[in-house]
Amino acid sequence: MTATPEAVATDTAVLLEAVTKVFGTDDAAVHALRGVDLEIRAGQFAVVLGPSGSGKTTLCNIIGGIEAATSGSVTVGGEQIGERKPADLGDFRRNHVGFVFQFFNLIPTLTARENIEVIIELTGRGDKARVTALLDAVGLADRADNFPSQLSGGEQQRVALARALATDPAILLADEPTGALDLDTGRQILGLLQDLRRQGRTVVLITHNASVAQIADRVITVVDGRIESTEDNDSPADASDVTW
Numbered sequence: 001m002t003a004t005p006e007a008v009a010t011d012t013a014v015l016l017e018a019v020t021k022v023f024g025t026d027d028a029a030v031h032a033l034r035g036v037d038l039e040i041r042a043g044q045f046a047v048v049l050g051p052s053g054s055g056k057t058t059l060c061n062i063i064g065g066i067e068a069a070t071s072g073s074v075t076v077g078g079e080q081i082g083e084r085k086p087a088d089l090g091d092f093r094r095n096h097v098g099f100v101f102q103f104f105n106l107i108p109t110l111t112a113r114e115n116i117e118v119i120i121e122l123t124g125r126g127d128k129a130r131v132t133a134l135l136d137a138v139g140l141a142d143r144a145d146n147f148p149s150q151l152s153g154g155e156q157q158r159v160a161l162a163r164a165l166a167t168d169p170a171i172l173l174a175d176e177p178t179g180a181l182d183l184d185t186g187r188q189i190l191g192l193l194q195d196l197r198r199q200g201r202t203v204v205l206i207t208h209n210a211s212v213a214q215i216a217d218r219v220i221t222v223v224d225g226r227i228e229s230t231e232d233n234d235s236p237a238d239a240s241d242v243t244w
């Protein structure tokens, strides 16, 4: 367990300093992040907004310990993860982050309940006695025994959200979670993310949609691997007002 560095305020959930990420080498090198500084405070709902290919997913994966930065400092939940290899970050991921992806990534051969239980078993975090409550919180208590193929896209994403919360992560990372959903269903997911923020959870939402970005407290705009702007929003829009 790494101690919280002196320089990092305890209410800082995510702090990136001069982070770069290069994929490949020489002529094939892709500079996905070109020196990113950003801070997300605990309890904030932050959106990372930017066009396709701007580096959003790379940024999200570095914050979540799925990918290592090429250089720079990365502190998440008080732990310096920086250039540590993803293979060495299993404990970090289990203890700090929950992920939601565009295409849900549920295990097709497991029911909704089992998809959540397996994460509790694998991580040793969370409580199987709470699975029904987790499904209830996303409005799916009555679908616990359905397989993903028996659920709509929006329902699958709600299961994925319940799964991400099963380990009680300090930070929820959601990479284009509404990208595969229609407007009404997507709004429900965004509404659930706003509920989490009201409950004090730190939420980082990745999107290419400027309308979606309006529901956040902090909008971090990424263009071509750099932060173009960071804006705080005192009166975030309600998820029901989002459009695409």
Ligand SMILES: Nc1ncnc2c1ncn2[C@@H]1O[C@H](COP(=O)(O)OP(=O)(O)O)[C@@H](O)[C@H]1O
Residues within 6 Å of the ligand: 023, 024, 030, 031, 032, 050, 051, 052, 053, 054, 055, 056, 057, 058, 059
């Ligand atoms: N594993 C990888 N290998 C090579 N290039 C990659 C890899 N992942 C992402 N990239 C490149 O990095 C850039 C940023 O990608 P990404 O972070 O996925 O952007 P976004 O999520 O904003 O669409 C793109 O040019 C993309 O092609």
Ligand SMILES: [Mg+2]
Residues within 6 Å of the ligand: 056, 057, 058
């Ligand atoms: Mg992406």
